[in-house]
Amino acid sequence: MSLILNDVAKFVTSKIEISEIDETNYISTENMLPNKGGVIEASSLPDTQTVREYQSSDILINNIRPYFKKIWFSDKNGGCSNDVFVLRAKNNYDSKFLYYVLSSDDFFSYVMSTAKGTKMPRGDKKAIQNYNVPEFPIEDQMKISNLLNGIDQKIEVNKKINNHLEEIILEIFDRWFVKFELSDELKSSKLGLIPKGWDIDYLGSKKSCTIIGSGIRNFEDSKIYIATADVDNSIITYNENLITMEDKPSRANMQPVPKSIWFAKMIDSRKLIMVDEYSSELLDNYIFSTGFCGLKCVDKYFYYLWTFLLTDAFNTMKNNFCTGTTMQAINNKDTKLIEFVLPDDNLLSQFNSIAEPIFKEIYYNNNEIKKLQNLRDILLPKLMSGEIDVAEINYDLKRIIRKFILSLLNYLYENKNYFKNTKSNETLLKSRTIHKIDKYFTKFIR
Known part of the structure; x- marks a missing residue:
């Protein structure tokens, strides 16, 4: 007997009041991570009275650009946008097993092959309902x-x-370089009181780092092109089949260099990539999109600047410079203006x-x-x-x-x-x- 998805699961369409939702349990395409990475907390809520409801053990699948493979097995109740499918397993199918069935590359390839649209493809609900699913006894499903x-x-x-x-290093950074707990004498500066012997630097000074150039054209076809959507909290979760020869843009940022840090320019994005001696595969195989800004660091400031870029303070500074109508982001020129304190060499060591x-x-x-x-x-x-x-x-x-x-x-x-x-x-x-x-x-x- 052949099973189709409609036999073992139903698409949830019930609604829930927006008043019952907050940033911790609202799911949209923006806060679902690519390549089965789960979800992060939403940055905002929609301006609507109701949203689609989901419950614990439901399966949420992003329906825009299915090739990003955004899927999540819910561990709580909440609400989601209409761009997210909510599937609930029927009694004859184990929920977690169904999640893994729908996490397969075969499923996402099927969704893409039946999707509608080119620049912004969307999954076809009727086609998805007819997707063939494996038939196992419930005991084997659970195993x-x-x-x-x-x-x-x-x-x-x-x-x-x-x-x-990360919490540990951020706590040390806050105590040493923000609250100055190890420094006795302070002096005035344009950023307020700072320890004596310290300086004020900015990302464009070239004393601690240099902003990597504006971009290159005609990069090697063998390079794996990384967009900001392909990064999950410093982990590259790329899909090698995501970018084809026809899809590759004509312009991209430069190839990463040793001791460089790459951050997403988009407002509120906290995505960072570190390129050091432990990540030589990045140097050989990758090239970043113009959605990133690269900083080539002076060796002794490498970990200091990385930790600074992890802080809320940097994110706030970056957001203050973000401009644009459809998608706000910081440009390289304004990135050079971001200021920070530069400690003495002893504490830095x-x-x-x-x-x-x-x-x-x-x-x-x-x-x-x-x-x-x-x-x-x-x-x-x-x-x-x-x-x-x-x-x-x-x-x-x-x-x-x-x-x-x-x-x-x-x-x-x-x-x-x-x-x-x-x-x-x-x-x-x-x-x-x-x-x-x-x-x-x-x-x-x-």
Whole structure:
């Protein structure tokens, strides 16, 4: 018996009052991340009285430009825009299994092949309802979804560790370079009181960094073109098939160079990419769109500037310079005007000694995330086709270990104020211990 999507799921069309929605549970195409990256908090709410309703365990799929592969398995109730499909599994189909069916490249290829429109393709609901889905007993559905979910949970653990490490370095930056807790004597400056021996710099001065040129034409076809939509919090989540020869623009930013930082120019976007000695693949294979601005950093200011660009203060400065009608963004000329304090070499050296191992750890975690995502995407079609038999797999031990790891991470976040009040070296030691614990338990679940 052949199954189609309409047999196992329904499209939700019910509405919910906008008064019951906030930025934490509103989903639109803007705050869904590409390549199955989930969602982030919305930056604003729509000016409407109602929005489409979704519930926990529903599957949300972005319907604009399906090639971005924006899909999310909801873990709460909320509302979403009309550009997002909401699917709810029927009783004969496991919700998480259905999510993985619809996460497959085969599904998104099908949606694109039946989509309407060229510049802004949209999925055809009727065609999607006729998509062929695999038929498994409910027990096997749950085994497959548990296996794939185990990989996704490890990805989430890595992301939580990285978020924690980022919190640590931002806390140190705030105490040392914003509140000046390690400096005794202050002097007046155009940015207010700053420690004696420090300077005021701006991104266009060339003392700490240089803005990378305006763009190049006729770049090599072998280069992978990266737009801002292909980046998720410093992780490149590109789809190599996204840009074809015909789609490639005639102009792009320069190829990344060592010790450079790339940030998205668009208003409110916090997307950053670091290019250092650990990311040589970026130098060889990638080229960025004009949606990015690149900063070639003087070596000793590299981690300092990266952390500065992570701060709310930089985002506010950037937003103040953003102009435009359809899409507001900062230009390179105004980027040069952004000012910041420049510490003395002694404190900068101390900061680098802490920052470098933290960012190295973040890089390795990001690299593992990419490998896990690739593993999941390789396993997915093999499991769905029945090529891999999961009939004999036992998940009880894996579930116990996963719950322990997640409980550990939850404890750390519930007590993050304690970690913030410890000395920086003690906090760094704790974060390394967390990684070692996670690495130890990973041996049991791979």
